[in-house]
Amino acid sequence: MFTTYIVLTLMTYTKALAFSQEQQEVARIAKLLSHPARIAILEHLAETKSCISGDISKVLPLSRTTVSQHLQELKSAGLIKGEIEGLTVCYCIDQEVFDEARKVMEQLLHRIKSVCCSDQCDC
Amino acid sequence: MFTTYIVLTLMTYTKALAFSQEQQEVARIAKLLSHPARIAILEHLAETKSCISGDISKVLPLSRTTVSQHLQELKSAGLIKGEIEGLTVCYCIDQEVFDEARKVMEQLLHRIKSVCCSDQCDC
DNA sequence: TATGTATGTCGTAAACATACGTCATAGTAT
DNA sequence: ATACTATGACGTATGTTTACGACATACATA
Structure with missing residues (x-):
């Protein structure tokens, strides 16, 4: 009874766990x-060809706090490093x-190729 | 005064408009x-090599309503067609x-290449 | 040591996304 | 015509994301 309740509570927004590892990785x-x-942050980091030692928010239309939050997301995902x-x-x-x-992403993008409706409908 | 209020209200979650067209397109x-x-839906559509005339939710761990909602998103974005x-x-x-x-996505992914910290720090 | 500057952390309001039940609609078949 | 089936539309509860102000922290310098 208690267990059932927990499962039902967790069901919202956690159905992602029911998909394959690869599907979850691409989605992530x-x-x-x-x-x-x-x-914009990634492009800026790539353009400068060096570390950003300064306030990136100065080149973005967002507050420092918000930029810091986005940086944190990229950092915790491992996409960027911060020292x-x-x-x-x-x-x-x-x-x-x-x-x-990029590799994971491109693999998916190239897997999505379908010959559609060769005989069943008109789309 | 009234205008200011509206602008301030709209500011939350609409800062996206302040970025470049391309950045918005990639994000979208x-x-x-x-x-x-x-x-999963896209992969399934690609795998079957034909139209899906049936309940896709039967091969997904989601209710028909939820799947329909995801299909609607993909459709309104133009990625899939439905007749x-x-x-x-x-x-x-x-x-x-x-x-x-895919082209837009790959262009971005290949633009993000940086030579980092060649002389400034140790990351 | 005090002061300035740059950054991270916390809390919060509003918008958005996810998931699903229920009802309406429309074509199929009996 | 009536029952059946498949789908879309609507409403709603819950979780997540976005954006920012305010405060705390940490280093450099006068």
Whole structure:
């Protein structure tokens, strides 16, 4: 009875666990890229070709707090690294992790190829 | 005063508009792929190599209502097409739209390449 | 030591996403 | 016509994300 209640409570928003590891992995990566701010942060880190030791929020239309939050998401996912350098924090892309994420993403994108409705309907 | 209130109200969750068109486009595509159910749906549509005329929820660990909702998201984004075929609806991938989305996604993924911290820090 | 500057942390409000039950609709078949 | 079946539409509860202000912390420098 108690167990059933817990299961039912957890069911909302946790059905993701019922899908394959790979599907979850792709979804996780896609989620990281699903906000323009995080795209902008990654692009900025790539463009500067060096660590960002300064306030990235100055080049983004967001408050420092919000940017920090997005950075934290990217960092906890491993996509970027951040090292404290005196007064500032040096953020940069973890190319190894990012390349692996790209590989997973591209594999999926190329798997989605279908010959549709060859005989059943008109779409 | 009234205008200011509206602007302030709209500011939450609409900062996305302040980013570039391309950043928004990538984020939009990524968001579609950010849930395992939608990945699973796309993979299933690709695997069957034909229209799905039946209840996709039967091969997914989700209720019919929820699956229908995910299908609607993919459809309104144009990634899949759905034609009513009598009693059932024939869903299939719009390969042209999907290929374009893949292109946009891959372009971004390959743009994120940085030589990090060559001289500034140790990450 | 005090002061300034840069960053992280916490709390919170509002918007959005997920999941599902229930009802309505529309075609199929008896 | 009536019952059956498959789907869409609507409403709703719960969880998550986004955005930011306010406070705490930590280092550099005067």
